[in-house]
Amino acid sequence: MQTLSVICLFLPLAGTAVLALANTRISRPAAAWLGTAVAFVSFLAAVAVFFQILSEGESQRTHVFHLYTWAASPSFTVPFTLQIDTLSVTEMLIVSGVGSLIVMYSVGYLHGDPKERRFFAYIDLFLFSMLLLVMAGDFVLLLAGWGLVGLSSYLLIGFWHERPEPVEAAKKAFVMNAVGDVGIAIAIFFMVRDIGTTNYGQVFAQAPDVWAKGSADANWVALLLLLGAVAKSAQIPLHTWLPDAMEGPTPVSALIHAATMVTAGVYLVARAHPLFENAPNVMATTALLGVATLLMAGVIAIVQTDIKRIIAYSTMSQIGYMFTAVGIGAYSAGMFHLLTHAFFKALLFLGAGIVIHALADEQDVRKMGGLAAALPRTKVLMWIGTIALIGFWPTSKDQIMASAMEVGSTTAWIVWVGGLIGALLTGIYATRLMRLVFYGEQSEFVKEHLHEGHGEAPWVMFWPVAALAAGTILTGFLSIGFGAPNYIADFLSSSIPNVESTAAQDVLTTLIAWALGAAGGLAVWRLYGTPGAVPKLRARFAPVAIAAEHKFYWDELYTLIAYRPAQFVAVTLDKVVERWIIQGSITALTLTVRDAARGLADAQSGIVRQYAAVFAFGVVIVGAYLLTKANL
Amino acid sequence: MSVGVVWFIGVSAILFGIGLTGVLMRRSPLLILLSVELMLNACNLSLVAFSRNLGQQDGQVFALVVMAIAASEVVVGLGLVVAMARRHAELDVDNLINLRH
Numbered sequence: 001m002q003t004l005s006v007i008c009l010f011l012p013l014a015g016t017a018v019l020a021l022a023n024t025r026i027s028r029p030a031a032a033w034l035g036t037a038v039a040f041v042s043f044l045a046a047v048a049v050f051f052q053i054l055s056e057g058e059s060q061r062t063h064v065f066h067l068y069t070w071a072a073s074p075s076f077t078v079p080f081t082l083q084i085d086t087l088s089v090t091e092m093l094i095v096s097g098v099g100s101l102i103v104m105y106s107v108g109y110l111h112g113d114p115k116e117r118r119f120f121a122y123i124d125l126f127l128f129s130m131l132l133l134v135m136a137g138d139f140v141l142l143l144a145g146w147g148l149v150g151l152s153s154y155l156l157i158g159f160w161h162e163r164p165e166p167v168e169a170a171k172k173a174f175v176m177n178a179v180g181d182v183g184i185a186i187a188i189f190f191m192v193r194d195i196g197t198t199n200y201g202q203v204f205a206q207a208p209d210v211w212a213k214g215s216a217d218a219n220w221v222a223l224l225l226l227l228g229a230v231a232k233s234a235q236i237p238l239h240t241w242l243p244d245a246m247e248g249p250t251p252v253s254a255l256i257h258a259a260t261m262v263t264a265g266v267y268l269v270a271r272a273h274p275l276f277e278n279a280p281n282v283m284a285t286t287a288l289l290g291v292a293t294l295l296m297a298g299v300i301a302i303v304q305t306d307i308k309r310i311i312a313y314s315t316m317s318q319i320g321y322m323f324t325a326v327g328i329g330a331y332s333a334g335m336f337h338l339l340t341h342a343f344f345k346a347l348l349f350l351g352a353g354i355v356i357h358a359l360a361d362e363q364d365v366r367k368m369g370g371l372a373a374a375l376p377r378t379k380v381l382m383w384i385g386t387i388a389l390i391g392f393w394p395t396s397k398d399q400i401m402a403s404a405m406e407v408g409s410t411t412a413w414i415v416w417v418g419g420l421i422g423a424l425l426t427g428i429y430a431t432r433l434m435r436l437v438f439y440g441e442q443s444e445f446v447k448e449h450l451h452e453g454h455g456e457a458p459w460v461m462f463w464p465v466a467a468l469a470a471g472t473i474l475t476g477f478l479s480i481g482f483g484a485p486n487y488i489a490d491f492l493s494s495s496i497p498n499v500e501s502t503a504a505q506d507v508l509t510t511l512i513a514w515a516l517g518a519a520g521g522l523a524v525w526r527l528y529g530t531p532g533a534v535p536k537l538r539a540r541f542a543p544v545a546i547a548a549e550h551k552f553y554w555d556e557l558y559t560l561i562a563y564r565p566a567q568f569v570a571v572t573l574d575k576v577v578e579r580w581i582i583q584g585s586i587t588a589l590t591l592t593v594r595d596a597a598r599g600l601a602d603a604q605s606g607i608v609r610q611y612a613a614v615f616a617f618g619v620v621i622v623g624a625y626l627l628t629k630a631n632l
Numbered sequence: 633m634s635v636g637v638v639w640f641i642g643v644s645a646i647l648f649g650i651g652l653t654g655v656l657m658r659r660s661p662l663l664i665l666l667s668v669e670l671m672l673n674a675c676n677l678s679l680v681a682f683s684r685n686l687g688q689q690d691g692q693v694f695a696l697v698v699m700a701i702a703a704s705e706v707v708v709g710l711g712l713v714v715a716m717a718r719r720h721a722e723l724d725v726d727n728l729i730n731l732r733h
Binding site: 605607608609613 | 652655656657659664725726728729730
């Protein structure tokens with residue numbers, strides 16, 4: 001199993017190395033297929049590991065492989081350790097499985113791009129980083145993976161660096177993620193100080209003894225880890241980078257900013273659950289941040305006009321659900337939603353990619369419409385994704401709220417209510433997207449730009465999307481709820497605990513959520529069918545609509561509290577310290593030396609009698625001095 | 633009666649002053665050389681006077697050395713003056729400022 005894990009982890013890195021070193025020596029299609037092949041082989045290795053773990057007994061499913069010692073000092077060592085258990089193998093399957101489908105889709109999407117080879121090198125680097133993050137058996141190694149996914153995310157958001165917007169978006173994502181990275185780093189300092197090691201097993205075993213439950217230190221550790229999770233997973237208050245990250249190529253949005261990297265925060269909370277359970281207040285904070293994010297992002301998604309940004313806000317909202325799940329202790333429910341979301345959100349993004357591709361890179365939904373006739377198969381696939389997003393099937397979202405009912409604390413009831421309101425919002429924005437893109441009259445823009453005979457996407461783009469649709473439907477059976485066997489929770493039980501909701505709670509929550517989602521969807525459908533109804537409704541809720549269109553002014557807030565002060569400090573330092581003190585002192589020094597040199601140069605007149613006079617004068621002075629000393 | 637050493641020193645000082653004034657005031661290199669000779673001889677006078685006063689021979693020997701040096705100096709100085717005259721340069725030391733640059 002160790003060999004297979006190492007193959008799964010390092011093969012994508014080898015792919016990156018080969019692509020980077022071979023450069024133009026291999027053709028573009030060869031580079032693209034090589035990038036895809038390593039992802040698929042990595043996935044096969046992950047599948048093999050999965051079956052090995054499945055064949056083992058419940059109690060022997062956690063494996064720790066010590067590969068070598070990464071850094072050593074007399075009192076503290078960082079080993080390169082992989083921890084393969086049910087939680088990490090689930091993530092490995094998601095990352096490499098969904099990852100290889102998306103890389104394959106990229107073969108078609110990036111076809112003909114001048115930087116095609118670089119794209120596949122980057123995306124393989126991302127796969128390696130993400131696998132390192134989920135397979136690490138040590139917090140330092142986790143942080144290394146955490147930072148590397150941030151780097152690959154930065155490289156891929158800014159992939160089209162000829163335009164200014166992707167570059168800005170990449171910088172924004174990197175800086176906001178760095179805030180989170182610092183949080184995790186400080187949490188690691190706490191572990192080194194109080195426990196003396198950072199590997200998962202020892203930290204989780206000793207944490208409750210070293211840090212008393214609910215004590216300041218316990219809260220700090222959990223809160224700092226939460227800071228990292230919040231930044232990576234685009235939750236309030238560090239969420240503003242995610243919509244901008246949509247400037248990257250669509251497969252990148254699907255893989256990094258929907259299926260895998262942004263859900264790493266959920267994985268972190270689930271992985272470090274002993275630390276979070278040691279700090280109940282931080283757990284509650286996690287859940288409440290999730291509720292706030294899922295509601296806010298849901299409202300913003302309703303008024304967005306860019307197809308990818310709608311899905312991005314939807315992602316933010318769905319990750320909010322996952323945060324509420326891990327915040328109330330329903331870790332398996334959160335991981336299950338992570339799994340289904342990886343499939344259906346990648347599906348929606350790649351479907352949107354096909355639409356964007358067909359319309360010559362147009363992303364504004366107001367210019368779309370009536371595409372159902374032109375893209376019938378894409379329409380069907382997108383419907384599968386939309387139905388999954390609203391929560392009809394799989395019912396992963398409803399199970400989170402059913403678990404909240406079972407938990408029954410105040411926080412849990414806030415989660416329950418917020419989640420149900422979120423279901424209504426999801427119904428509205430998801431249906432609005434489908435209605436605007438695929439139905440109604442074909443707009444002038446569509447008639448002009450839709451390539452005649454272009455039809456559906458090429459097979460290399462279509463089949464991965466179809467596979468994701470199949471995955472969406474099939475993963476739903478892993479946990480149906482209503483008292484049916486919960487395979488995913490049983491499998492994960494050796495790594496993370498779960499909250500078992502009763503069948504009655506499942507039925508009640510699911511029915512309410514379905515009803516709300518359907519109501520939202522039908523209302524939107526009718527609204528957009530009635531001419532003039534949408535502007536009228538918007539006028540009625542003008543303040544909310546305007547605030548939502550401005551994304552609730554978070555960017556403005558950060559400009560005000562972070563960017564402006566930083567700029568002020570920088571400008572002041574430049575004016576005072578740099579220009580005045582540093583440059584000024586050097587200028588003054590040079591001027592002084594120059595003037596002194598000029599004065600001395602004037603003394604050298606070349607007139608012999610002057611020299612003689614000075615000489616005589618000097619002799620007189622010396623003579624006078626000697627006379628005063630003389631003992632006459 | 634013997635004349636006190638103070639008189640010799642007085643004459644020597646006066647001669648030295650005249651010589652120094654000549655060096656500072658005159659512009660002709662020839663006259664400057666003459667003035668320098670005057671200053672050197674003023675020194676010689678005082679050296680000899682002190683030698684005689686103290687009854688030691690060192691001062692007289694030193695005066696001979698000064699004369700030798702004065703002769704060498706005149707040779708170099710007059711050589712310079714002749715060189716200047718050959719180049720039809722005006723005999724004025726204030727014009728000799730070319731080395732400044």
